[in-house]
Amino acid sequence: VLKIDLDGIQNRIIDIPIKAGNYSQLGVVKEGEILYISRPIDFSSPGKLHKYDFKKRKDSEVMELDGYEISADGKKMLYIKKRIWGISDAGEKPKKGKGMLKVDDLQVKINPVKEWPNIFNEAWRINRDYFYDPGMHGADWPAMQKKYEQFLPDLTCRSDLQRLMQWMFSELSVGHHRMSGRGEMLNKPKRVSGGLLGVDYKIANNRYQFAKIFGGLNWNPKLRSPLTEPGINAKKGDYLLAINGKDITADKNIYSFFENTADKIVELTIGLNPNYTGSRIVKVVPVANESVLRNRDWVEGNLKKVHEATNGQVAYVYVPNTAGAGHEYFKRYFFPQANKKAIIVDERFNGGGLLADYYINILLRPYQAHWNYRYGKDLKSPSASIQGPKVMIIDETAGSGGDMLPFMFRKFKVGTLVGKRTWGGLVGILGFPEFIDGATVTAPNLAIWTKDGFIVENVGVPPDIEVEQWPAEVIKGNDPQLEKAIEIILKELEKNPQKDPVRPSYPKRVRK
Incomplete structure (x- = not known):
């Protein structure tokens, strides 16, 4: 049994004299020795297993590998290197030609029909144990299991099981409740991709x-x-x-x-x-796919419309989600336009991801001062900031982080929301438990609340000014929501014109 003496543990911490790097899979083989994998920052070459000996205060390279697992008794090590599996003594390089596993010859016989009850019960159990509300939104969860398990004998394919579990999940009436993957596919037809010219x-x-x-x-x-x-x-x-x-x-x-x-x-x-x-x-x-070309054309077209309609006074920034692409787009389009007097943020079709307080923090940056140089233009600080009017365009396809972004936009009084009510999905997910067949399920396990109670979920964030995106107008090439945003921000600029600061006269330090 492992026992940890916490009393005075802070005084028993010692440093390991290795330089900073990209390390992973810290492991212990025996007392006084630790294992870890070192990789280049850019992953340009294979990982290397290292052993550090506390008594000798010595670090040594053991072998190249991609990952490892120590046996329960600590004596053996299962490792993988370039899709080749092997077993060696724990923390030791295998002897040449020894310990290699012939996994290409391994076969597993499965019976999907017998797996389905297990998968169904796992989906039910995972939600019982991890759904954020122990009261299951008022649903009698054991009763829900009995209600839907009676359909199990009538399933004919994996898709039927997927639908049955979706029916059971619908009793909780919550977003982000889904399954990914279909498990083992007994028939995987080869896909032939087409080519597109954009x-x-x-x-x-x-x-x-x-x-x-x-x-x-x-x-x-x-x-x-x-x-x-x-x-x-x-x-x-x-x-x-x-x-x-x-x-x-x-x-x-x-x-x-x-x-x-x-x-x-x-x-x-x-x-x-x-x-x-x-x-x-x-x-x-x-x-193979031209969606990014079409999206860029739409974004650049909107930017041009805003630029021309506002005589270059207003920035246009599109954020497709609140994850990697959203941060990339925000940086790409906000910073080059930070000299504008106002801004329209377009978060329609926002796929969510993370909490987008990064955007809000930048949009709320107050003016500090200007800095004068002997040569070149004076610099405003913060340099990447717009203090003028702000409008955000929202719609019913924006959700999750795309709900949170306009929620914060309103909460912190950043500006005006235009468009349609957002999706309404702010009970999020952390973790994707896996079924026996490799598919995954979610149990929405974190929900937003304030002093007003649990918010946004199944409600969304409504606009200050509702504008319908009528198909007939869109087909004509119009964008009613963007046009309304332009109209509003021009009126705001008229009411609150953003004047360009005038640099004062240089001080006279010499008395005559």
Whole structure:
């Protein structure tokens, strides 16, 4: 039995004389020795198992590996290196040719139908033990188990089980309640990806014609736009006449010609005339997905609309979520526009992620002062700050962190909310317990509350000014919510004009 003497433990802490680095999987083999894995910061080479001896005060490299596990008795070590498994003495390098496991020959016989009751009961138990409300939102949880388990004998496939568990979860009426993965798939058909050019087509003269070519950032692999790469010179209005020498007419499915072409060189015949007159052959590399190109076009288009409608006075910043991409977008678009007098933050379609207090903190930065240089423009501090009016656009597709962001925007009186009520999902999740077949389930286990009680969940954050995004207007190319945000912020600027500070005269320090 492991016993820890906590009395005076702070005085028994000693340092290990190794330099700072990327370390993981700290382990103990025997008294006076510890194991750990060291990796390069950029993960450019394999990890290395190290052993540190407290008595000798010596660190030694044992072997290269990706991970390890010590046996319960502390005598053996299971390790993996480049998908190769092996067993050695704990903390020791294996002898050459010894201890390798032939996992390629391992087979496991499963009976999915017999696994389903176990999976169902695990889903029920995990929620019983980890759902944030021990009262289960008033639901009689044992009764719910009995209510739905009677369907188990009638299930015919894994999807049926998924639906049955979703029915049971619906009794709790909470968001973020879901399962990921479908477990072992007995039949995994090979997927063949298509190739895309990052364009909108229209039909003219029985041909496919480029109606719009979406721009990208071709130095960024994630934002590569095939038809805008050097040497292609494709233009709006060009006809796509042939793909890899095959003639293309409007009665044929154009996407069928791009099967299995993503990231591969494809020959296109394009030209200004539908009859091949003056046409030319270009070589392009289609992308597998063009959603990022279309999203960037939408964001840049909105930025341009705001810039032109406000005579360059107002910044436009889009945040797609409150996780990695959201931080990336906020930084990319906010800081270059921090010299503007006002700002519109667009969080429509926000997928959530984390608590976005980072954005709010920056939006609330108060003016401090200006700093004068001998050469160049004076600098405002904080340099990345906008003190003028602020508007946030919200909609019903923004949720989770996308609920919390407008909640804080209102709570801290940052500005005006425009659009539609948000999704309403602020009972979040920490952890994804796994079923026997590899699928996972959530048990929403942290919920937001204030002095007003539990908030936002199943309610959302309503706008100050509601604006419907009517499809008829969107099809025309209009954006009623963005247009209303522009209207509001221009009125706010008119009421509260942001004057450019004037630098005072330089002080005279010499008496004459």
